[in-house]
Amino acid sequence: MLVRRTIAGLLRLSDLAAANRAHRINQLKQGLFRHAASAAAQGSSSDVPPIDELLPRLRNSSLVIFDKDGTLICFHSMWAPWVHQFVERLEADTQLSIRDKVYQLLGFNTQTQRFVPGLLAEATMFIIKERMAELLVQEGLEPEEAVKVVDRCWQNCDATNEANLKSLGNLPDLFKTLKDWGIKTAICTADTRAGTLPALKKLGVDKLVDKIMCSDDHGSQPKPNPHNALRICEELNVSPERAIMVGDTSADTGLAKNAKLGTAIGVLSGVGSHKDLHEADYLLDSVENILTIAVNGKSPPGSGSSGRGGPQKIGQRQYSTSTSGMKAGVPEYSYVIIGAGSAGCVLTNRLSENPDNTILLLEAGPKDYTWKIHMPSALMYNLCDDKYNWYYHTVPQKHMDNREMYWPRGRVWGGSSSLNAMVYIRGHAGDYDRWEREGATGWSYADCLPYFRKAQTHELGPDDYRGGDGPLHVSRGKSNNPLNQAFIEAAQQAGYPYTDDMNGYQQEGVGDMDMTIHEGIRWSTANAYLRPALKRTNIRTEVKCVVTRVLFEGNKAVGVEYIQNGETKQVRAGEVILSGGAINSPQLLMLSGIGDADDLQKLGIPVVQHLPGVGQNLQDHLEVYVQQACTQPVTLYSSLFPHRMLMIGIQWFATQTGLGATSHLEAGGFIRSRPGVEHPDIQYHFLPSTVNDHGRVAGNQHAYQVHVGSMRPTSRGYLKLKSANPHTHPLLEPNYMSTDQDVLEMRLSVKHSREIFAQKAFDPFRGPEIAPGDGVQSDKDIDAFVRKMSDSAYHPSCTCKMGAESDKMAVVDAETRVFGIENLRVVDASIMPSIASGNLNAPTIMLSEKAADIIKGEPPLPKSTAPVYQPKTLDTQR
Numbered sequence: 001m002l003v004r005r006t007i008a009g010l011l012r013l014s015d016l017a018a019a020n021r022a023h024r025i026n027q028l029k030q031g032l033f034r035h036a037a038s039a040a041a042q043g044s045s046s047d048v049p050p051i052d053e054l055l056p057r058l059r060n061s062s063l064v065i066f067d068k069d070g071t072l073i074c075f076h077s078m079w080a081p082w083v084h085q086f087v088e089r090l091e092a093d094t095q096l097s098i099r100d101k102v103y104q105l106l107g108f109n110t111q112t113q114r115f116v117p118g119l120l121a122e123a124t125m126f127i128i129k130e131r132m133a134e135l136l137v138q139e140g141l142e143p144e145e146a147v148k149v150v151d152r153c154w155q156n157c158d159a160t161n162e163a164n165l166k167s168l169g170n171l172p173d174l175f176k177t178l179k180d181w182g183i184k185t186a187i188c189t190a191d192t193r194a195g196t197l198p199a200l201k202k203l204g205v206d207k208l209v210d211k212i213m214c215s216d217d218h219g220s221q222p223k224p225n226p227h228n229a230l231r232i233c234e235e236l237n238v239s240p241e242r243a244i245m246v247g248d249t250s251a252d253t254g255l256a257k258n259a260k261l262g263t264a265i266g267v268l269s270g271v272g273s274h275k276d277l278h279e280a281d282y283l284l285d286s287v288e289n290i291l292t293i294a295v296n297g298k299s300p301p302g303s304g305s306s307g308r309g310g311p312q313k314i315g316q317r318q319y320s321t322s323t324s325g326m327k328a329g330v331p332e333y334s335y336v337i338i339g340a341g342s343a344g345c346v347l348t349n350r351l352s353e354n355p356d357n358t359i360l361l362l363e364a365g366p367k368d369y370t371w372k373i374h375m376p377s378a379l380m381y382n383l384c385d386d387k388y389n390w391y392y393h394t395v396p397q398k399h400m401d402n403r404e405m406y407w408p409r410g411r412v413w414g415g416s417s418s419l420n421a422m423v424y425i426r427g428h429a430g431d432y433d434r435w436e437r438e439g440a441t442g443w444s445y446a447d448c449l450p451y452f453r454k455a456q457t458h459e460l461g462p463d464d465y466r467g468g469d470g471p472l473h474v475s476r477g478k479s480n481n482p483l484n485q486a487f488i489e490a491a492q493q494a495g496y497p498y499t500d501d502m503n504g505y506q507q508e509g510v511g512d513m514d515m516t517i518h519e520g521i522r523w524s525t526a527n528a529y530l531r532p533a534l535k536r537t538n539i540r541t542e543v544k545c546v547v548t549r550v551l552f553e554g555n556k557a558v559g560v561e562y563i564q565n566g567e568t569k570q571v572r573a574g575e576v577i578l579s580g581g582a583i584n585s586p587q588l589l590m591l592s593g594i595g596d597a598d599d600l601q602k603l604g605i606p607v608v609q610h611l612p613g614v615g616q617n618l619q620d621h622l623e624v625y626v627q628q629a630c631t632q633p634v635t636l637y638s639s640l641f642p643h644r645m646l647m648i649g650i651q652w653f654a655t656q657t658g659l660g661a662t663s664h665l666e667a668g669g670f671i672r673s674r675p676g677v678e679h680p681d682i683q684y685h686f687l688p689s690t691v692n693d694h695g696r697v698a699g700n701q702h703a704y705q706v707h708v709g710s711m712r713p714t715s716r717g718y719l720k721l722k723s724a725n726p727h728t729h730p731l732l733e734p735n736y737m738s739t740d741q742d743v744l745e746m747r748l749s750v751k752h753s754r755e756i757f758a759q760k761a762f763d764p765f766r767g768p769e770i771a772p773g774d775g776v777q778s779d780k781d782i783d784a785f786v787r788k789m790s791d792s793a794y795h796p797s798c799t800c801k802m803g804a805e806s807d808k809m810a811v812v813d814a815e816t817r818v819f820g821i822e823n824l825r826v827v828d829a830s831i832m833p834s835i836a837s838g839n840l841n842a843p844t845i846m847l848s849e850k851a852a853d854i855i856k857g858e859p860p861l862p863k864s865t866a867p868v869y870q871p872k873t874l875d876t877q878r
Contacts, residue, residue, distance in 0.1 A: 054282055055293050057263050061183055063238040065229060065261075067247035068189035070270020071287055073199060074166035075121065075248070076114045081164055083108050083120070089153040090132075096139050105135060107271075114271075117565075121271040122251040124190045124215035124222045129154065134369060165202050168269050169288030175208035177291065186211040186232045188245075188255070193217065211236055224254030225385065229261060246287060248272045253279040258386065265290070275566045327570050333360040333540075335855075336560055336573035338547050338588065341415020342841055343828040343848040344579035345525035346455075348541075349471070349533040350852035360571055361530075361541045362562055364584075365411035373418045374521050375652055377660045380695035382419050388412035389419060392583060392729055399737040401787050406694055407732065408794060409581060413543070414526035416581070417841055420794065421685075422522055422663045424474050424514040426452055426503045427836030427843055428670075428679045429868040438833040439803035441814045442860065443850075445868070450861035451849040452503075452842065458514070464866040465504035471528040472845060473518035477666025479659065482634055483688040483704050483765060484667040488512075490759035491684075494752075495878045496671055503842075506869035508680045510669030516841070517663070520656030525845065545569075548726045550576055550592040550824065552608055557824035563726075575823045575855070579848075582796040582830040583719060586615040587730045589800065589811075589826075590721050594818065603724045609820040613809035617801050618717035619835040620734050621683075621793035622746060623709035624786055626753040627690050629767030630702040636664060636689035637702045664688060665707075670837070673710070673748045675877050681711045682749050683838060690770065694791065703770055708753050709793055710745035711837040719799060734796070737787065746786045747779060795840045800830040816851045827851040 058064075069075045083106055087099045103110055106128070107118020115121050119128055129150050136146035175185055186209065189196055193214040200206040213220065213228045221227035233240050244263040245256035248270025256264035257279055266272060266280030267287050277283055284290065335351050337344045340363035348361045365388055368374070372381040373388070382388045392407035410416035429445035436444040453467035459475045462468030477484070491510040492498055499509035516523045533539055545564035550557050559572040578585040589595055593608035595615060600607050638644060639659055652660030665687055670680035685707040690699035717735035722728050737743055750772060757766065768774070772785040803810030805819060812818055816825040829844045836843045853860060 054263075054265075057244070058178075058183070058290070058293070059181060060242070061244050061262060062242040063184045063186065063233065063236055064178055064244045064246060065186045065188050065232060066287070067245075067249070067252045067270075068187055068191060068196060068199065070121065070248035070272070071246055071252075071267055072168055072171055072187075072203060072205075074168055075270045077166045078164045079115065079120060080108070080113050086153055090149070093149050093153055094136065094139070094141065096136075098135070098139060101135060102132070105131060117249055117271050117273075117276050122190065122223065122249050124220075125154075125192055126215065127222060130369070165199055167203050168267075168286050170291060171287070172204040172208065174287065174291040175205045179208060184210040184236050184238065186213065186236065188213045188223075188228050188232060190215050190223065190251075221385075222387075223249075223251035224258050225387065226255060226259030229255055229259040233259075246290070248277075250276045250279065253277055273566075330559065330570045330572055331360075332559075332572040332574075333358045334574045335577060336360045336362065336571055336575075337577045337579055338362050338560065339364075339415065339578070339580035339584065339828070340413050340526070340530065340541065340543075341410055341579060341581055341828070342417045342525045342844045343415075343581075343851075344577075345414065345417075345528070345530040345533075346845055346848035347577060347579060347827060347852055347855075348539060349529040350849065351855065352533050352536050352539050354856070355536070355538055357538060359539045360573070361539065362545050362547055362560070363411075363413060363541070363543045364546050364580075365413070366543050368413040368418050368524065368526050371653070373412070373414070373524070374527075375649075375660050376422055376515075376517050376520070376522050376663045377648070377652075379419065379421055379522075379663055380691070382412075383408050384694055384696050390583070390729070392732060394732040394734055397734070397736050399735075399787065400790065403788075405734070405736070405792055407583075407792055407796060408694070409583060409796075413530060414524035416794070417516070417524040417845075418522070418526060420839075420841055421665050422515045422517055423665055423668075423685065423839045424503065424516050424842050425683075425838035426846070427838045428507050430679045431834075431836040431843075435802070435833045438801075439807050439810060439814075440833050441804075443802070443814065443847075444863075446863040446865070447860065448846055448850065449864035449866060451846045451853075453864075454861065455845050455849050463504070464864070465501065471532065472516060472525070473523045473528065474514045475517050476512050477515065477662055477664075479662050479664065479666060481664075481666070481688045483630070484512075484686060486761045486765060487667050487684075487686040487704075487706070487756070488669075489761035490756050491669060491671075493759040493761055494756050496669065496756075499669070502668075502670060505867065507670050507837075508672070508869065508871065510667070510671075510684070513666060513668045513685070515663060515666070517661070520652065520661030546726055547580075547588060548591065550578075550588065550594075552592075552821075555609065555820060556822040573823070575825065577855075578824075578826045579828045581828050582618070582799045583730065583732070585826050585828055585830045586719060586799045586811075587721065588726075589614050589818070591724065591726050594821065599720060603721055605721075605724050609818070611811055611819060613801060613807075613811045615719045615730075615799050616716075616809055617798045618719055618732075618734055618796065619713065619715075619798045620717075620736070621709055621711065621713065621795045621835065622736055622742075622786075622790045623683075623685075623707045623793040624746065624750065624790040625690070625692070625705045625707055625771060626750060626757070627703055627705040627770035628757050628762070629770055630704055630765050631767045632765055633702055634688070634765070635699075635702045635704055636687075637699055640698055670711075671752060672871075672877055673745050673752070676874055677877075678874065680837060681745060682708060682752065683711050684708050684753070703767070704765070705771075706753050706756075707793070708749040709790070710742060710749060712835065713742045713745075714739045715742050732796075734792075736790075743783055743786075746790065747782050750782050750786065793839075795829075795835065797829040797832045797835050797840055800826045801833050802831045803833055815854050825851070825855065 087102050106120040107116045132150045133146040196214050211232050241262045243261045245261050246265045248267050249272045253264045264280045266277030266283045269286035334357040352359045372378045390409040390411045394405040396402040410419045412418050432445040432448045455472045456467030456470040457473050458466040488510050497509035499506045499511045545562045547562040549561050551559040557576045561570045593606050596612040597607045597610040648660045651658040665685045667686040668684045671682050673682050688704050690703040690705045715735050715738040717733045719730045719732050776785050800811040802812050812826050812831050816827050818824045
């Protein structure tokens, strides 16, 4: 049903034809997000430019980009008649009494006859239609009929009636003045081109605008994605730093920050309030004020509010852990779970099984209502888009040529299980036995395997290792690409064993990989755990809310405070459970006064509990791509052409089969890097295609590659707060490649990969080596290649490590309770004592299942007695 609801998304597949053209824009995008949040959130008045500096900023700019509705045209007079007409036609067509729901969904206040920031003001026509169709489905319509009804009613309503177009200033004079100064102008709007062009003609500026970018233009992306602004800059040959964005919503100012434009101007003539426009450099009453400043050379009366930390202190507050902060009469729940990611979805399901428990699940991102998440092959769309993604970057890495490394993390229902490559890997039994030695009592492999099985339903059926009746469906690849089999055969020819289940008795070897895909659909934890649980009446979920602090009474956690739609809210909890992941959970602990006391005091955060291990012990996997040209047209390269993508999309939407129903990482394996290693420390993901830069750069020829890297790095990093503002990304220092052992293992990863690719099984396919390339042969050159080309495998972990009370760096005990604090737990990948040997989604789901039993006070499942493979000798590497 969910997939069918999003069938309208098929219309957007044509956007893929712009991939080659967008490549240059994507190059501009790299690194743009990494500074945006901190600049807006610091709130330091010393950084805020005086309003009188706006004139020289205007004169020194090369481009001004205007939003349309709410900025140039009165949003309310234009769209209020339309929304009434649309609702009337919708009710007449469906015979449903849904006007209040439609008004609320679109952000329209019937009492004031004005709009607030919301769907109609900030989303594109396509997104609005999609959400309207979802509403009709909830009211009982079939998905296909719902789409038709919305389209029919939409087409019969006219938002371009000239009588409703009210200009918000002397726009022709404004645009002529800018043109006289040699400044280019552009329009960037969420409206369609059919709605935009007549409006601009009515305003008298249609011939004065240098570039118009609309929501239905080829390759267009919704605000605050920086794509459209960067595309405008590119086509007008203007550096983003010399561009100004003028708009009336947070989507406009957010776009300016994400695109790293020189200046963001918020206007209060539309739907956005002072609070909504807190990211703006300047706040003006209307766009007319820009003309006044340009002509008179000074700010108009009543203007002069600065958005970031100006006189009104917009959006600033002290984030205190004062025990008196809990308000009276707030809602109360048995459990408040922070983060609807892999762990949070599991806990919500399991803890709500008892009808006496009440659960509140808080998620910073939106719901996962998009085909781009549920179509397995579309994973790259969200991996590099901040709509469902925290879009983190590390600090420059000293041992990686000072590169800032990109870290995508899920910010949506399902968390990173809605963004990842769907590879299901548990790690090695030795990882969990090591956890127990490191102080996590009761977390050995024998203790954990029953919970892996409890979570899982494997399509091959249950055995001593696989589960048969769990919510998480796991399957094997079905594309039958000959290159997958060639990789498996080549590795065996190189001397590595075959394993029929690398999650079972024997991890070591090569074979078919398990994937969290069910009947052609990504089986995220939102699909596996959350949706079935939502049928229960004891669960409440909230999205797009940022938790700012945990609230305490003494050393007892009693609730949380969060911001949603600009409003600060509080809830009381019997227990607070942090499941935000390895970055967000330690960040929230520190914001709440739990962490290293010296660091917290420097930021003015009152200390609740001194735990120096919070944010420390950061571990992650690196991987590098070894790429080989292919002499036969059997790779995925042919599928990258727009007409092929369209056919793949049609097949998937119709049947959930074909090339759209897999992530294409169907073969892989684990080997030991060198003699003496007890269990595999190198992992392979084989791909019958090539990608670079996190998938942002597609291959340009038939080729194949392996993603390869070391599984148990010895480098240790940390994360710290940059400020006491929860909207500011923390400082991320993984300290990659800081040990000789890590350098050696990555070097051996490349060498062993080349050896596998040189085997007979690849003879029919092997072309020239693309990466590292024939010129990279010496250890020194291989090490340089690794430093330049390695990237995160997206497995940050261990930042709130589980351990014994005697371990000063441990944050939680073996029952996931934060040391020194009552009623506060952390359950996610951050509590791993050390990183597991493989992908981390399956281990995170397992530990959440086990933690749920602990929280409920239930006895643990009986220990497993299943045997584990041991190599015959450690004297040889294979």
